[in-house]
Amino acid sequence: MEEDAWGNAVTAASAEAARALDETALAYMGFRLDTGAHLKAALTADPEMPLALIYRGYFFLLFCHPALARKAAETRERLLPMAEGGALNARERLHFRALDLWVDGDMQGANDAWEAVMLDWPFDPMAIRLAHYTSFYMRGGTAMRRQSARVIRDWAGRDLPGAGFIHGVHAFSCEESGDYANAERHGRMAVEMNPADIWATHAVAHAMEMQGRHREGIGWIRANEADWNRTNNFRFHVWWHRCLYHLELGEHDEVLALYDRAVRAESTDEYLDITNGVAMLWRLEQEGVNVGGRWDELADRSAERVHDHILCFADMHYVMALAAAGREAEAKDMIAAMRDASDGDFSSQGEVYRRIGLPLAEAVVAARAGRHQQVLDTLLPVREDIALVGGSHAQRDVFERTLLESALAAGKGALARALAAERVDAKATSAYGWRRYADALDLCGDAEGARAARAEMARLAA
Ligand SMILES: [Fe+2]
Incomplete structure (x- = not known):
């Protein structure tokens, strides 16, 4: 039995494997491009290391891609005899439980397992970060704040590897629960500790967005660009935030230039990258900006994801891309597939699809087709549930804008x-x-x- 960098017992064949897994966690928290290389090093040092295999399963699932979800399921199968044979310690058993439930689409169950880890092992950064991630796509700000508040006092002021990342997590939790002052305080603290901490940079950017501090937000994002822009594709989302500020300032040419140069410089099929693109073009058109042929690329990518049904938030944006590109029939096919897949699916995401995903998808298709009364009829009764689809306040604002635009277009003055x-x-x-x-x-x-x-x-x- 080895110990990790935070004093937790970890099952590993060697100290070398344990150190490589520490680096994996730190790289993941930093959205670094070498995360996979560190995990590979851990598994080379110890191919049967339970937590390294569990992390591999987590990373596959984080892509929200069916092919990689299947690889996560294979990883679970490989771990099963180890878990049943008593090879995992108590903390690792909870992590395995999280993976096991998440593979089955039970994001809430996985979240509960990480929360259980945090109770007894508050210095487990992966449990904190993954609880934060999945709460973001389910219950949102309140749950995120409650979870990070439980551990921030343990980490604050302690000279632990990655302590800044926990401040960044708490910063974003504070922001999504409406506490902008604490969001900024923790976020700035994290960025001072590590200027490349893109999650903390992003948390402060959100706080500025919500408070309408547009010029200041552009300055904040530009200040450490050389550091955060070396991270993985999450950097495209930070560029998206910069576009939001320019959009508010009416600087549409700048938005389009940044869209082409950064936000959507590459035609990737990462769900977050697609949502960035969709959510920006949708807003631009609502402001009367001609976005040219940019929808086609997003719609082509989205058409490949019609049968995903992994993350409702992502699926909403695929439907939007198809509808906006004039491919209404495909958008409707996707909605029908979503209805079939969610029918009888009692996982936490299945419930989200039924309760809010389907009406939201119907509403965005209706909006693009100019059926504005239908948008109002569909969205108004479920408006208070929109947060269940996940994502940030800033991301979900695209749906609020759509509701308002339809009210205007339908001539509903009051x-x-x-x-x-x-x-x-x-x-x-x-x-x-x-x-x-x-x-x-x-x-x-x-x-x-x-x-x-x-x-x-x-x-x-x-
Ligand atoms: Fe964001």
């Missing part, structure tokens, strides 16, 4: 006015919010109110 009033109250520095508030007031016949709202919009743009 509803549009109410929805736009919510926006300007939540983010008073958003020119988009004021513009749509003005449009809604016009619809209601309040010309004077509309003039005042446009004056506020002009003041913000000045």
Whole structure:
């Protein structure tokens, strides 16, 4: 029995294997490109190391890709005799349980297992990070905050490897639960400890986005670009955040240039990369910007994922890409496939598909087809459940915008006015919010109110 860098007992054939697994965890937390190389080193040093195999299963599942999910299932099969033969210690047994449940699509069950690890082993960074990740795609801010709050006091001020990453995790938890001051405090602390900490950089970027600090946000993201831009594809998402600021500032040419140069510089099939692209083009078109032929590439990639049904949040964006590219029949086929797959699927994601995924998918297809009343009829009854689909407040805002745009397009003045009033109250520095508030007031016949709202919009743009 060896010990890891955080003092936890780990089953390994050698100290060399244990050190390589420590590096794997640190590389994963840092979104580093050498994560796989460190895991390979651990498994070369000890091909039967239980936790290394479990991590391999986790990494396969993190791609949310059916082919890799099958490899995760194979890894589980390989681990099964070890787990049943008593080769795993108590902490490793909980990690195996997490993998076992996650392979079956029970993200909630896996999350519970990592939370159980955190109770007895608060210095297990992988359990903290994976609980954070899966909560993000399920219950969102409140659960994330509760989980990271349980361990942040243990890690704070301790000279432990990767302590900054836990501050970054807590920063994002704080942000998604609306505590922007603590998000910024923990995020800045983490970035000071490690300027390449892209998750912490991203957490502060979110806090600035939610507070409408657009110019400051661009400066923040640019400040450590040379460091965070060396990480894996998550960097495309940080570029996406920079685009959000430029979009709010009406700098559409800059958004398109960054889209082509960074956000979607490569036509990857990573789910997060596709969601970045879809969510940006969708917003640009809502602002009346011609995005040219950019949808076609995203729709081609999405068409390959029609039968995924792994992560509802990702599937929503595949449907959006197909609908936006004018491939409504394929989008509808995907919805039908989603309905079939979720029917009788009692995993936590199955419930998400039934409760919010299907109506959301129907609504985005209706929006693209100009069936705005259908968007309202479909989305309004489930609006409070949209958060269940996962993702951040900033990411889900694309659905809120769609609801507002449809209210305006359907000529529902009172509803549009109410929805736009919510926006300007939540983010008073958003020119988009004021513009749509003005449009809604016009619809209601309040010309004077509309003039005042446009004056506020002009003041913000000045
Ligand atoms: Fe984000």
